[in-house]
Amino acid sequence: xxVIYLMLVVSFIIAIIFLLGFFxxxxxxxxxxxxxxSVRILFEDEEIQVKNKKTESNGNRKV
Amino acid sequence: xxxxxxxxxxxxxIGKGFNLDDKAFCCNGCKSxxxxxxxxxxxxxxxxxxxAGTRPKEADKHKYAFLDVADIRKKYIDFEDATSxxxxxxxxxIHCSSCIYLLENLHRIDPQVKSCQVNFPKREAxxxxxxxxxxxxxxxLLSKIGYEPNFGSREEQKKKQSRTYLYKLGVAGxxxxxxxxxxFPEYFDxxxxxxxxxxFSAYLxxxxxxxxxxxxxxxYFISAFKALRYRSINLDVPISIGILALYAxxxxxxxxGEGTGYxxxxxxxxxxxxxxxxxxxxxxxxxxxxxxxxxxxxxxxxKLEGSKEIIVEIDQVxxxxxxxxxxxxxxxxxxxxxxxxxxxxxxxxxGESIPxxxxxxxxxxxxGKLLGKKSELxxxxxxxxxxxxxxxxxxxxxxxxxxxxxxxxxxxxxFALLTIALGAGIYWYIYDSARTTEIIVSILIVACPCALALxxxxxxxxxxxxxxxxxxxxxxxxxIEKINATTDIVFDKTGTLTxxxxxxxxFIGAPLTEEQINQVILLVNSSTHPLSKSIVRHLKDxxxxxxxxxxxxxxxEGKGIEGEIMNQTVKIGTLEFWNSRVLExxxxxxxxxxxxxxxxxxxxxxxxxxxxxxxxxxxxxxxxYLGRFVFQSEFRPGIIEVLRELAKKFTLHVLSGxxxxxxxxxxxxxxxxxxxxxxxxxxxKLDYIKKLQDGQxxxxxxxxGLNDAGALEVANTGIAISEDIFRFSPxxxxxxxxxxxxxxKNHIETAKFSQSVLKICYIFSIVYxxxxxxxxxxxxxxxLVAAILMPLSSISxxxxxxxxxxxxx
Numbered sequence: 013x014x015v016i017y018l019m020l021v022v023s024f025i026i027a028i029i030f031l032l033g034f035f036x037x038x039x040x041x042x043x044x045x046x047x048x049x050s051v052r053i054l055f056e057d058e059e060i061q062v063k064n065k066k067t068e069s070n071g072n073r074k075v
Numbered sequence: 076x077x078x079x080x081x082x083x084x085x086x087x088x089i090g091k092g093f094n095l096d097d098k099a100f101c102c103n104g105c106k107s108x109x110x111x112x113x114x115x116x117x118x119x120x121x122x123x124x125x126x127a128g129t130r131p132k133e134a135d136k137h138k139y140a141f142l143d144v145a146d147i148r149k150k151y152i153d154f155e156d157a158t159s160x161x162x163x164x165x166x167x168x169i170h171c172s173s174c175i176y177l178l179e180n181l182h183r184i185d186p187q188v189k190s191c192q193v194n195f196p197k198r199e200a201x202x203x204x205x206x207x208x209x210x211x212x213x214x215x216l217l218s219k220i221g222y223e224p225n226f227g228s229r230e231e232q233k234k235k236q237s238r239t240y241l242y243k244l245g246v247a248g249x250x251x252x253x254x255x256x257x258x259f260p261e262y263f264d265x266x267x268x269x270x271x272x273x274x275f276s277a278y279l280x281x282x283x284x285x286x287x288x289x290x291x292x293x294x295y296f297i298s299a300f301k302a303l304r305y306r307s308i309n310l311d312v313p314i315s316i317g318i319l320a321l322y323a324x325x326x327x328x329x330x331x332g333e334g335t336g337y338x339x340x341x342x343x344x345x346x347x348x349x350x351x352x353x354x355x356x357x358x359x360x361x362x363x364x365x366x367x368x369x370x371x372x373x374x375x376x377x378k379l380e381g382s383k384e385i386i387v388e389i390d391q392v393x394x395x396x397x398x399x400x401x402x403x404x405x406x407x408x409x410x411x412x413x414x415x416x417x418x419x420x421x422x423x424x425x426g427e428s429i430p431x432x433x434x435x436x437x438x439x440x441x442x443g444k445l446l447g448k449k450s451e452l453x454x455x456x457x458x459x460x461x462x463x464x465x466x467x468x469x470x471x472x473x474x475x476x477x478x479x480x481x482x483x484x485x486x487x488x489x490f491a492l493l494t495i496a497l498g499a500g501i502y503w504y505i506y507d508s509a510r511t512t513e514i515i516v517s518i519l520i521v522a523c524p525c526a527l528a529l530x531x532x533x534x535x536x537x538x539x540x541x542x543x544x545x546x547x548x549x550x551x552x553x554x555i556e557k558i559n560a561t562t563d564i565v566f567d568k569t570g571t572l573t574x575x576x577x578x579x580x581x582f583i584g585a586p587l588t589e590e591q592i593n594q595v596i597l598l599v600n601s602s603t604h605p606l607s608k609s610i611v612r613h614l615k616d617x618x619x620x621x622x623x624x625x626x627x628x629x630x631x632e633g634k635g636i637e638g639e640i641m642n643q644t645v646k647i648g649t650l651e652f653w654n655s656r657v658l659e660x661x662x663x664x665x666x667x668x669x670x671x672x673x674x675x676x677x678x679x680x681x682x683x684x685x686x687x688x689x690x691x692x693x694x695x696x697x698x699x700y701l702g703r704f705v706f707q708s709e710f711r712p713g714i715i716e717v718l719r720e721l722a723k724k725f726t727l728h729v730l731s732g733x734x735x736x737x738x739x740x741x742x743x744x745x746x747x748x749x750x751x752x753x754x755x756x757x758x759x760k761l762d763y764i765k766k767l768q769d770g771q772x773x774x775x776x777x778x779x780g781l782n783d784a785g786a787l788e789v790a791n792t793g794i795a796i797s798e799d800i801f802r803f804s805p806x807x808x809x810x811x812x813x814x815x816x817x818x819x820k821n822h823i824e825t826a827k828f829s830q831s832v833l834k835i836c837y838i839f840s841i842v843y844x845x846x847x848x849x850x851x852x853x854x855x856x857x858x859l860v861a862a863i864l865m866p867l868s869s870i871s872x873x874x875x876x877x878x879x880x881x882x883x884x
């Protein structure tokens with residue numbers, strides 16, 4: 013049954029890690045805005061595309 | 076008639092409009108934003124949400140010049156290093172995903188901007204840009220694409236950012252989850268076979284419970300302690316007693332080696348309570364309820380030193396200084412006009428949309444917006460001593476009368492609780508004295524008004540959201556209670572009962588032909604002047620599809636607008652603007668003709684003679700005078716019905732700063748309306764409300780402009796009415812969208828409905844308490860029973876209040 017002690021301690025440590033993760037996220041302002049990130053994630057692809065276009069055309073950009 | 080709508084902003088396109096790439100635009104502003112976006116490959120803006128743009132205002136380059144004064148710039152820069160600067164700006168126009176897209180890609184329009192991140196609920200953008208870039212250039216860039224930054228004071232908003240609730244909630248949640256896991260074996264008596272393991276987990280549980288009582292639950296103890304110190308009782312007193320009893324009992328059990336006690340219920344209990352608080356604190360972050368006069372006045376002003384123009388901060392302006400105010404700028408202090416005639420728009424102050432003429436040598440109160448050419452003024456009173464701000468300061472000094480009276484419910488509750496605990500204690504002392512302490516503690520534990528404490532934040536929080544969807548934004552929960560106590564409703568007239576966004580328009584003169592109407596509307600649609608918008612609304616239904624095109628457009632500040640349509644010159648504006656020759660003639664004839672009217676009548680038909688003090692715009696095509704548009708303020712649609720309905724339940728009062736021109740209409744339409752007062756100064760309004768309150772009336776005041784600010788603050792509930800909820804609303808308890816005023820009765824009923832929801836929740840929580848007490852008194856409150864009963868009551872109360880409140884659509 014000794015392994016139970018280990019599991020108790022491990023569960024405690026894991027929970028602490030999650031708590032610290034939560035603190036970190038809060039401090040970073042991840043809970044301040046619950047709308048913009050959901051929209052922002054959809055922009056990314058297009059941005060990369062534009063960058064590629066810029067590098068390919070090398071200044072001779074066509075609109 | 077089917078109208079094309081603007082590809083950028085969605086407004087109706089009139090006539091041929093402005094066209095580019097097969098797309099139609101309502102005005103040149105929208106077209107140029109489109110051009111700017113498409114030339115920077117930002118066309119996605121229009122794909123995300125169609126017609127998402129906002130019509131940009133004609134920006135005056137000088138408008139943001141004050142931002143480049145070093146001291147002022149410093150105020151808006153959060154951080155600066157060797158190469159770049161960071162600034163957080165409030166952009167009230169942010170409203171959809173396209174806005175986020177556009178703003179966050181700002182670097183593609185102007186490479187000086189390095190990055191931009193939008194905070195949507197706050198309508199803020201954090202911009203990192205080149206250190207060398209003047210802040211005014213950034214502000215101009217944002218205005219150009221339709222996001223005009225607001226540089227008012229945002230102090231209050233900064234305070235709100237506190238994330239402490241989340242930390243406290245996190246700690247409590249962590250403890251709740253962990254302890255539940257560790258005490259699980261106890262529920263099924265498995266622990267008894269392994270006492271060492273059980274004791275070890277009990278110590279672990281104690282360890283994580285310490286931050287919960289010291290940190291997460293601290294607000295309750297502080298609040299209860301404060302209440303007791305002022306010899307009153309609030310709901311936090313019985314809650315604190317319950318928490319302390321629960322915790323003390325559990326710690327005692329742990330160290331006595333008798334398992335974990337109720338430590339799991341303790342953590343869960345604090346967790347649920349904090350969820351309630353957090354739910355309650357999530358209010359309208361982008362709205363500001365605490366603005367004082369400084370938010371309306373410009374940050375800086377142009378001062379004339381000799382012949383040099385310098386920009387200084389408002390508080391550095393002294394009496395006797397000469398200042399320069401440009402078109403569309405707000406006058407920050409009481410002053411005397413040194414330049415020729417201008418018009419002053421007092422719509423922020425009085426709600427009156429029609430500008431007032433001021434002549435050389437006239438005294439002008441602060442708060443008015445100048446319409447006309449750049450003018451010189453001499454300061455008579457400093458900004459913080461001016462007519463309006465003085466009223467403001469006065470109210471603040473006096474402090475708003477607080478609704479006194481203790482929380483009665485909590486007092487009864489505590490009294491009943493102590494009686495029961497004492498009674499049960501005596502009974503058990505006689506019957507089995509060894510268990511007395513345990514029974515008393517478990518009564519205190521189980522009677523803890525957890526469900527009661529949760530029902531209020533959830534019910535009010537949900538009702539606030541329902542009201543927000545209907546256009547009424549409350550500052551906090553307490554406002555609901557204040558609305559429910561209302562006996563009297565006081566309305567401001569100008570700007571509240573009447574609208575300041577559209578006027579009633581009459582055309583006086585020869586009837587216009589179809590072509591002329593089309594020409595006029597095409598011209599006025601290019602102008603953002605409020606009177607132009609009124610003409611657009613007036614004529615919109617009379618237009619016919621056409622291919623007219625506005626080839627030239629010119630807006631002369633304070634005079635009028637002029638345009639070239641199919642080689643015809645259309646002019647709308649003041650009489651002087653119509654034809655300068657008329658004016659010359661008038662001046663030469665001045666000695667003979669004392670008024671403009673009489674000299675004017677010799678030029679046009681007799682029926683078109685202007686009346687003194689009316690607001691009118693004069694129309695001419697190719698120099699031929701055709702007639703004038705006359706503007707009158709208009710009651711908001713549906714307002715008469717609202718007044719009739721409300722008169723059945725409340726005593727209504729109308730206060731107006733105007734002359735009594737609408738008195739008869741109001742009294743005829745709403746016979747119940749007995750208290751109508753006209754020509755009221757801001758101070759009179761404030762005193763009137765105080766007088767009502769002295770007669771034990773609970774007053775709800777609805778007003779708009781700055782001249783109502785004192786009255787709004789003094790009233791038990793002050794509701795500011797606003798055409799644009801992100802702007803120009805005086806300090807108040809709630810902000811109501813002007814277009815939703817007609818459903819005011821419905822709003823008040825919704826607020827009242829929360830009382831019914833609360834009653835139902837109270838009944839439930841009392842039932843839970845009785846069941847719990849039955850267990851406690853009979854000595855059967857095992858940790859398992861507590862662990863089931865407490866979360867069950869909390870969760871069911873949350874569900875009931877949420878479902879009931881949301882059922883009210």
